Amino acid sequence: MLVRLLYVSRAVDTSPAAIEAILTQSRLHNPASGITGVLCYGGGIFLQAIEGGRTAVSELYGHIQRDERHKDVELLAFEEICERRFGGWTMGHVNLAKLNHSIVLKYSEKPEFDPYMTSGKVSFALLEELMATASIIGRA
Incomplete structure (x- = not known):
C-alpha cells in the first residue's frame, strides 16, 4: 500500500x-x-513530502523525529495514495528562499512561506505548483 506523508520541521544547523x-x-x-519525495527548505524550515510503502514511510518519519538535525517536527498530512506524485525524485529539492514571491504569496498570508501556519492541504498545493513550474531540482 502506497502512502504519502507531509511534515514540517526546523533545521538545527542551517548551514548549506x-x-x-x-x-x-x-x-x-x-x-x-x-x-x-521532495524536500523544501527556506528560512530554517523544512517542508517534506515522502511517498512509498506504509511501513517504509512510517519508519523514515520515526527516524526524522529522532534525528538531531531536526526540531519541532510536526505531521501535516498522512494519506493512502493510488499513485506517487514525486516518483521521479529519490529526494527532489526546492530552496524556498529563492522562489518567486508571487508563487509563495498565492499560498500564504505573507511572501515568506511558513508551513507551520498553513494546512497540509495548502502546503501540498504549493508542492504541486512547484512541480508544475519545474522549481524542483535534483531529479534522480
Missing part, C-alpha cells in the same frame, strides 16, 4: 553543508526503501 548532507543521505538511502 548541513542541508546538502541531509539531501545526500536521503538520495543514497531512499531508493532501497522505495521512498520518493
Whole structure:
C-alpha cells in the first residue's frame, strides 16, 4: 500500500553543508526503501513530502523525529495514495528562499512561506505548483 506523508520541521544547523548532507543521505538511502519525495527548505524550515510503502514511510518519519538535525517536527498530512506524485525524485529539492514571491504569496498570508501556519492541504498545493513550474531540482 502506497502512502504519502507531509511534515514540517526546523533545521538545527542551517548551514548549506548541513542541508546538502541531509539531501545526500536521503538520495543514497531512499531508493532501497522505495521512498520518493521532495524536500523544501527556506528560512530554517523544512517542508517534506515522502511517498512509498506504509511501513517504509512510517519508519523514515520515526527516524526524522529522532534525528538531531531536526526540531519541532510536526505531521501535516498522512494519506493512502493510488499513485506517487514525486516518483521521479529519490529526494527532489526546492530552496524556498529563492522562489518567486508571487508563487509563495498565492499560498500564504505573507511572501515568506511558513508551513507551520498553513494546512497540509495548502502546503501540498504549493508542492504541486512547484512541480508544475519545474522549481524542483535534483531529479534522480
